[in-house]
Amino acid sequence: MRITVDPLKCQGHARCFALVPELFVVDDYGMSSVKGDGTVAPALEDRALLAIANCPEFAIEEIAGEDPPG
Amino acid sequence: MARTSPVTDWSVDFDVLDHDYVADPFDIWDDLRHRCPIAHSDRRGSTWLPTRYEDVTAIAHDVEHFSSLEVAVIPFDGEEPEEPILPYGLPPISADPPLHTWTRRLLLPWFSHTRVAGYEAMTRELCSSLIDGFAARGRADAAADYAQQIPVRVIAAILGVSDSHADMFTGWVRDVLEFADDPERRAGGVQGLINYFLEEIEHRRDRPGDDLLSMLLHSEVDGAPVEQSLVLGTAALVLIAGVDTTWSAIGSSLWHLATHPDDRKRLVAEPDLMPFAVEELLRAYSPVTMARVVTHDVEFAHCPMKAGDKILMNFPAANRDPEVFEDADKVVLDRAVNRHVAFGSGIHRCAGSNLARMELRVALEQWLRRVPEFHLDEGQEVTWAGGQVRGPRLLPVVFP
Numbered sequence: 506m507r508i509t510v511d512p513l514k515c516q517g518h519a520r521c522f523a524l525v526p527e528l529f530v531v532d533d534y535g536m537s538s539v540k541g542d543g544t545v546a547p548a549l550e551d552r553a554l555l556a557i558a559n560c561p562e563f564a565i566e567e568i569a570g571e572d573p574p575g
Numbered sequence: 576m577a578r579t580s581p582v583t584d585w586s587v588d589f590d591v592l593d594h595d596y597v598a599d600p601f602d603i604w605d606d607l608r609h610r611c612p613i614a615h616s617d618r619r620g621s622t623w624l625p626t627r628y629e630d631v632t633a634i635a636h637d638v639e640h641f642s643s644l645e646v647a648v649i650p651f652d653g654e655e656p657e658e659p660i661l662p663y664g665l666p667p668i669s670a671d672p673p674l675h676t677w678t679r680r681l682l683l684p685w686f687s688h689t690r691v692a693g694y695e696a697m698t699r700e701l702c703s704s705l706i707d708g709f710a711a712r713g714r715a716d717a718a719a720d721y722a723q724q725i726p727v728r729v730i731a732a733i734l735g736v737s738d739s740h741a742d743m744f745t746g747w748v749r750d751v752l753e754f755a756d757d758p759e760r761r762a763g764g765v766q767g768l769i770n771y772f773l774e775e776i777e778h779r780r781d782r783p784g785d786d787l788l789s790m791l792l793h794s795e796v797d798g799a800p801v802e803q804s805l806v807l808g809t810a811a812l813v814l815i816a817g818v819d820t821t822w823s824a825i826g827s828s829l830w831h832l833a834t835h836p837d838d839r840k841r842l843v844a845e846p847d848l849m850p851f852a853v854e855e856l857l858r859a860y861s862p863v864t865m866a867r868v869v870t871h872d873v874e875f876a877h878c879p880m881k882a883g884d885k886i887l888m889n890f891p892a893a894n895r896d897p898e899v900f901e902d903a904d905k906v907v908l909d910r911a912v913n914r915h916v917a918f919g920s921g922i923h924r925c926a927g928s929n930l931a932r933m934e935l936r937v938a939l940e941q942w943l944r945r946v947p948e949f950h951l952d953e954g955q956e957v958t959w960a961g962g963q964v965r966g967p968r969l970l971p972v973v974f975p
Contacts, residue, residue, distance in 0.1 A: 517924055519688060534680060534684065535686075
């Protein structure tokens with residue numbers, strides 16, 4: 506699973522960072538982005554989905570078609 | 576609130592200061608969402624009241640048609656001075672881009688996660704000392720003795736002004752927001768704030784401190800200092816927006832826990848739920864409604880909106896929309912899917928949301944740690960304020 510934050514949609518609510526600080530970084534202005542290339546370790550996938558489900562700006566997306574084989 | 580006449584049809588003649596609406600607006604929103612999702616009223620100038628999540632968030636994102644130059648829910652109906660002291664109002668909340676953009680960038684770092692974490696210990700200590708004041712009595716006013724006392728002192732610390740003036744600040748903020756339909760009282764509150772901050776600005780001209788007010792005063796934007804009226808407006812905004820909003824959220828949350836013993840017991844037994852509970856209580860009892868003004872005639876969701884019309888950004892009703900939230904009218908402490916917009920949506924997302932969340936969480940944690948069992952004092956009345964900010968003003972509770 507890989508996710509991304511759309512910088513044009515993010516308004517700095519910081520819900521994602523509060524829920525999964527392992528996956529997101531937030532700058533001084535509250536703007537969020539994914540750590541690294543946004544790859545989510547299997548153990549964090551549920552919480553990544555939680556972050557998506559709690560973003561009021563619908564700014565976080567799962568990048569489709571990148572599921573690991575199997 | 577006594578000046579208003581009763582409402583017979585909420586879809587064409589709503590009144591956000593109606594006593595019953597202030598105390599319990601939820602059924603009215605449910606009814607409007609079904610039969611007229613964007614209500615209208617001429618009571619305080621032509622004004623629209625959206626109640627659906629989809630409409631409220633769409634309007635919030637359309638800053639071209641819906642300007643923030645007038646954000647007051649209750650229009651000022653006193654005389655406007657010819658040369659206003661605050662020609663830009665209270666930026667960035669009362670500004671559109673580009674003024675909004677740079678004034679907001681000045682403020683945001685002061686309310687970042689890292690900065691806010693630095694205020695957590697003082698907030699916890701403050702809550703604890705407030706509880707010390709009434710713990711032995713077995714009763715307290717959870718709004719007046721507790722909720723109301725917390726955010727004003729944290730904001731004072733951030734601005735760098737003395738918290739010994741907390742009651743005075745609270746009075747001015749209430750005059751501006753809660754008693755906005757009394758033009759004299761409202762103007763008096765604004766004047767009190769202006770005079771106070773003018774004096775505080777003078778103290779910081781030659782001797783800046785490590786505080787928000789000093790930063791605003793000594794910042795340079797594009798090589799020029801920030802105009803004094805902007806410093807003044809922004810400082811006043813931080814106080815006005817940072818006090819009775821969060822106090823109302825803390826008060827409403829304590830009201831909920833006082834009246835829903837199962838939720839109270841669950842939160843005491845499962846403290847790990849707190850981060851989710853905070854979001855859910857913010858959703859269910861969102862305190863803040865802002866306004867927008869229509870810039871030019873537009874038809875929005877079949878409503879013929881005219882330039883100059885007001886829109887009341889009904890974030891509290893959006894957060895109860897059953898199209899978006901399952902069991903929207905029920906508080907579900909561990910709600911997993913919660914895209915609530917208690918702090919707004921779009922470019923005007925509350926700049927202090929990190930601070931408000933920390934204050935609400937710490938205030939509830941400290942309260943439940945010391946007062947795990949409590950309920951309303953049946954012999955006493957709970958009173959609510961509404962309009963721009965909704966929350967309990969008197970909340971008498973008893974505890975063993």
